[in-house]
Amino acid sequence: MNAPSHPSAPTPGPIAVCMHGFAPVAADGTRLHDASAETWDDVFAQVERLGFTAIEIADSHIRPSELTASRRAELKSVATSHGIELVSVHVQRQSVIQPGKGEENLAYAHRAIDAAAELGMRVFSTGLHQPFSEAQRAALWFWTAPGPVDPDDADTRALAVRRLRELGEHAASVGLPMSLEMYEDTYLGTADSAVRLIEEIGLDNVGLNPDIGNLVRLHRPIEDWREMHEKTLPYANYWHMKNYARDEAADGSWQTSTPTSMELGLINYRAMVARALELGFRGPFLMEQYGGDSLGVCARNRDYLTSLLPATAGA
Template sequence: MTDTSLAAPLDSQTWPIAVCMHGFPPVGRDGTALHDAAPEVWDDVFGQVARLGFTAIELADSHIRPADLDASRREELLSIARAHGVTPISVHVQRQSVIQPGRGEQNLAYAHRTIDAAAELGLQVFSTGLHQPFSDAQRRALWFWTATGAVDPDDADTRALAVKRLRELGEHAASVGLPMSLEMYEDTYLGTADSAVRLIEEIGLDNVGLNPDIGNLVRLHRPIEDWREMHEKTLPYANYWHVKNYTRDEAPDGTWYTSTPTSMELGLINYRAMVARAIELGFAGPFLMEQYGGDSLGVCATNRTYLQSLLPEPAGA
């Protein structure tokens, strides 16, 4: 499950480490969406990424939708990125659940188009999940994870539909040589370690694995599973990994919980231990540096340096 067909052996200098797009506004000051922006705007994005030392980026469809770019714009995107020495290595389809009420079939068709676009762009991973658009309460909250969003129903037929549609996407991804990674996220069928693992096993395809983004769960203002146990259960199925961290505190009697974003090194999750365990279990997928709030790009760069210190040294070093 962890084989991503990347060149091996990987080390601190060759392991693919991408940056997220959270540090860039999805809509510019002039009201133009980044997806539709002029080439000079894209040039600035990739220029900033390169100046921070990143050579890879994840295309989040909240910012740029590869499926909705025509062939000339896709080529323009690649050309601008390459000019800065940056490679788009993954696409992340978010909040477009294939079981979203009233939109599941439409989202499924969009995901299929995204897989084709990812293959055309030469990306290495198709990433998605089952989380849905923000609720009004989430849009109003300082941190969206402190408010209640959509919840996947405890219903066998709906879960079976999720398995069926995700398997369909996985088979499509396999046909174009792409691994598919499913992001863990609260209140979905990927919202607990046991449920996420069971979903991967129900889909039953070698190219479909987990994005064990336990940070999505550590930040919740509610009781959570032990982060060590969640990693132990999910890392054997990991083929792509969004990494981020949060401080977390809670009252012993469960009357309050709090969390805020921080660097990988300072948060609750001990990534030194978890990265070592992942490698021991055979993880060989790309990492994605993710950060909410503050200077997202700067923290991602700090986190990349920290992560590289945890990865194997180059042979002969």
């Protein structure tokens, strides 16, 4: 199968912001998912003040499919009042092959697709990453501790393909692209495996989220970031963008990383964005940042990315 076809829009965009800068649970124990409209209004007001016009709804914070219809309408109304588009829903750590929960997670993903369509989103985003291990929950940076690993098993991989194809077909039926996020120790954990998975699924609306930052940050040997992008960008239809300062010993005895801005990290986004546009990327971008003032760094990254795009892109 060839790489998924890209939309015919002349420029990519919009540039959205992640929800990492907002607490998923308030000090009083109230989940953002269950928060009042006033609390949601404050979230979108902050996003607006930073100059963003789009946001990704991460289900770590709000699960649109698990809201009532009236609450979904309220979510969209509050966002729209601040000029903010709900560009995508990102279903994370709900792998369709998670032991003991795969079928439950599959059903949830189907509901998430319907909610995304109802809210007029542009992308349904998910992956194969699973909930954090105890070691990851205890670590300063979760990527420095071992987490779940997809088995090297043909039957399990085939199950992943079947279930993801089922979700892709559902997404296509409601007019949505589906994007699969690259993530370590999953079938989307290397460039070759991720591309092969997309080809095995075999649907034009299913592509990759080439979040190479997820791999650059690992405290272990990694593939060359240039080669990973070259292999995956032809299949990209949505892009989580973040960067890390990385250092490693020449003999491979140690590796370390820390979050930084898109401009300062290991990945040369000027070169990679130019290559993506050359290959026909036309999807939305998502600014993502762990640690510090996530929202502030995302805003700086947005300005940097805007400088790399055609003048009419990112709207």
